Amino acid sequence: MSFKNKYKASITIFVFIISLIIILSFNSEKTLSQDINLTVSEKVMKMEEGLKKEFEAYFSQNFSKGSKTGDDISQKLLEISQKSNIRTAVFWAMPRSEYLHLVFISPGKKPLVQDITLKDQTLIQTVKSFYVEINNTQLLFADFDLSQAQQLYEWIIKPFEANLEAEKIDTILFCLGKDLRTLPIAALHDGKQFLVEKYSLAIIPAFNLIDSNYTPIEKARILAMGASEFQKQTPLPAVPVELSTIVNMNLTENISPQNLSGGWPGELFLNQEFTLENLKNKLSSQSFNIIHLATHAEFRPGKPENSYIQFWDTKLHLDKVKEINWNNPLAELLVLSACKTAVGDRDVELGFAGLALEAGVESALASLWYVNDIGTLALMSEFYEQLKTAQSKAEAIRQTQIQMIQGDVLLRNERLKFSRGEISLPESLQGLGETNFSHPFYWSGFTLISSPW
Numbered sequence: 001m002s003f004k005n006k007y008k009a010s011i012t013i014f015v016f017i018i019s020l021i022i023i024l025s026f027n028s029e030k031t032l033s034q035d036i037n038l039t040v041s042e043k044v045m046k047m048e049e050g051l052k053k054e055f056e057a058y059f060s061q062n063f064s065k066g067s068k069t070g071d072d073i074s075q076k077l078l079e080i081s082q083k084s085n086i087r088t089a090v091f092w093a094m095p096r097s098e099y100l101h102l103v104f105i106s107p108g109k110k111p112l113v114q115d116i117t118l119k120d121q122t123l124i125q126t127v128k129s130f131y132v133e134i135n136n137t138q139l140l141f142a143d144f145d146l147s148q149a150q151q152l153y154e155w156i157i158k159p160f161e162a163n164l165e166a167e168k169i170d171t172i173l174f175c176l177g178k179d180l181r182t183l184p185i186a187a188l189h190d191g192k193q194f195l196v197e198k199y200s201l202a203i204i205p206a207f208n209l210i211d212s213n214y215t216p217i218e219k220a221r222i223l224a225m226g227a228s229e230f231q232k233q234t235p236l237p238a239v240p241v242e243l244s245t246i247v248n249m250n251l252t253e254n255i256s257p258q259n260l261s262g263g264w265p266g267e268l269f270l271n272q273e274f275t276l277e278n279l280k281n282k283l284s285s286q287s288f289n290i291i292h293l294a295t296h297a298e299f300r301p302g303k304p305e306n307s308y309i310q311f312w313d314t315k316l317h318l319d320k321v322k323e324i325n326w327n328n329p330l331a332e333l334l335v336l337s338a339c340k341t342a343v344g345d346r347d348v349e350l351g352f353a354g355l356a357l358e359a360g361v362e363s364a365l366a367s368l369w370y371v372n373d374i375g376t377l378a379l380m381s382e383f384y385e386q387l388k389t390a391q392s393k394a395e396a397i398r399q400t401q402i403q404m405i406q407g408d409v410l411l412r413n414e415r416l417k418f419s420r421g422e423i424s425l426p427e428s429l430q431g432l433g434e435t436n437f438s439h440p441f442y443w444s445g446f447t448l449i450s451s452p453w
Contacts, residue, residue: 040111044070044103047092051175051206058350059304059358061322065208070103070111073207078108080453084214086391088452089169090207093156094177095120101177104160106167114159124179124344126151131343134184134440135369144439149189157188157195164199171200171394171452175207181349182341182368186401187444194440196401200394202363202452205353210450211362216391217289217332219256222247222266223282225274226294226337227312236338237428238373239294243268245381245423246292257388264290264384274312283325291326292335294380297366299341299351304358307351309336318351321359333393334359336366337376343368356450363393363452368445374416374432375442378409382418383446394452404443411435 038046045067056063068076077088092103100116100123130148133139157164164172174185185203186196195201204210224247228239248263255265266288269278274295282288293309300306304319316324326334334356342348356364371379383400390396403409409418414430416423437443 040113041070044073044105044111047094047103048206048208052209055205055209055350055354055357058347059319059354063209063357068208070105074105074107074109074111076212077106080214081107084216084391084453086171086214086453087167087169088171088173089164089167090173090175091160092175093180095123095179100155102156102159104163106163106169109167112160112163116155116159118155120179123155127179127183128344131184134187134444137441140439140441146189149187150191152183153188153190153195157190169199171392173207173452174201174203175205176203176353178346178349179344181353182343184368184440184444184447187440194405196398197405200392200398200452202394202448202450203353204450205357209357212451214453215332215362216453217257217387217393220264220289220332221287222264222290222292223288224266224292224294225269225279227271227274227310229271230296230310233296233310236294236373238377240270241423241426241429242294242337242377242380243270246384260388272312276311276314276316279311280324283328287329289331290333290335291331292337294337297336297339299339299348301342301345301347303347304351318358324359326359326361331361332363334361334364336364337380338370339367340370341368353449362450364449365393365397366447366449368447371442371445374411374429374435375437378411378416378418378437379404379443379446381416381423382409385418385420392453394448397446397448401443404437407436407438409437
């Protein structure tokens with residue numbers, strides 16, 4: 001080769017190397033912020049502030065919570081781990097036009113960042129297909145197609161799978177970005193197990209927008225309300241059984257859940273007594289740790305006032321939820337057992353993920369879609385049994401979902417069987433035949449929102 005050709009080849013290689021460096025530098029900056037002067041820890045805080053503004057804009061109010069950096073969050077997780085022996089990690093998944101931005105923080109560790117090359121439209125379409133697959137009731141007795149569940153696992157969980165295992169994480173808080181907030185995260189699958197079989201799960205609006213103190217349910221009174229009949233909506237005939245299974249009105253003392261052999265102490269209001277006025281009066285005059293509302297609730301597109309919880313006499317719209325005195329003392333859990341959400345709508349996602357935040361309660365448990373009446377009764381009966389002994393609310397719903405996956409919660413011979421007992425069904429609910437609740441349709445839509453503890 002002549003000197004001239006060698007020179008040209010050298011120049012070509014040099015230009016290629018410089019171009020490669022520029023490309024790699026550009027990709028490395030696709031992180032929490034384009035501000036190269038910020039540390040990764042500070043970028044986490046900046047991302048959290050952006051999420052806070054999203055929810056403040058949707059709910060038209062200021063959520064005056066503290067701001068924690070990534071390192072602060074790491075230390076908080078370490079404190080919780082030392083206090084409770086619960087190993088919690090926080091996982092942010094933020095779709096961008098050309099990539100999926102992932103951030104992972106575990107107890108006492110520095111934030112980790114990965115950007116996965118993935119167009120947002122490809123991700124969104126897969127999420128929608130996954131949602132449709134789970135909700136196809138014609139396939140409830142067929143083998144569940146795991147292809148989308150495994151693909152989503154590959155994109156979202158796999159990049160930090162080794163870290164989850166190395167850090168012995170048992171609880172994951174998911175802070176999900178636009179188009180992911182109503183993802184039934186429990187049903188993601190690694191090829192062997194559903195995600196909920198490996199970890200306790202919760203979705204959060206932002207870490208800085210939740211109560212991050214570990215407060216296990218040691219004693220609890222439940223205010224259980226609901227309706228089986230409605231003027232303009234489909235009846236929920238299992239609600240009377242659901243409420244009477246959850247609450248034992250003969251128990252007046254606030255005793256330790258571990259000592260309960262049946263329902264929890266509390267009060268019950270059904271049909272005509274299920275009024276907004278009764279809810280307000282009870283919350284202002286008595287203390288309840290858990291409020292359970294067995295009724296239709298719907299998260300709709302548009303402003304918060306479009307979404308509602310149905311009472312016997314009126315609707316409680318989402319923008320009015322904050323006006324209810326849920327915190328006298330602070331309610332540890334608000335349960336909505338018959339929710340329905342519209343998939344793929346940003347406003348719906350903000351309303352669902354921000355439910356506990358707007359209500360001012362520690363945690364909320366709600367469903368992404370309406371599960372049939374018996375399926376809801378099965379899950380709720382098991383959940384309140386698991387809540388008696390679980391270390392956290394997230395662990396209680398996890399154990400409930402595992403029992404359903406394994407077929408230990410089922411309907412047979414007109415009796416609903418769950419892990420620690422069974423319920424005889426009234427005549428109005430008989431004739432349904434044998435039902436197994438292992439399909440993700442029955443369990444994966446129920447989602448714990450905000451604090452997992």
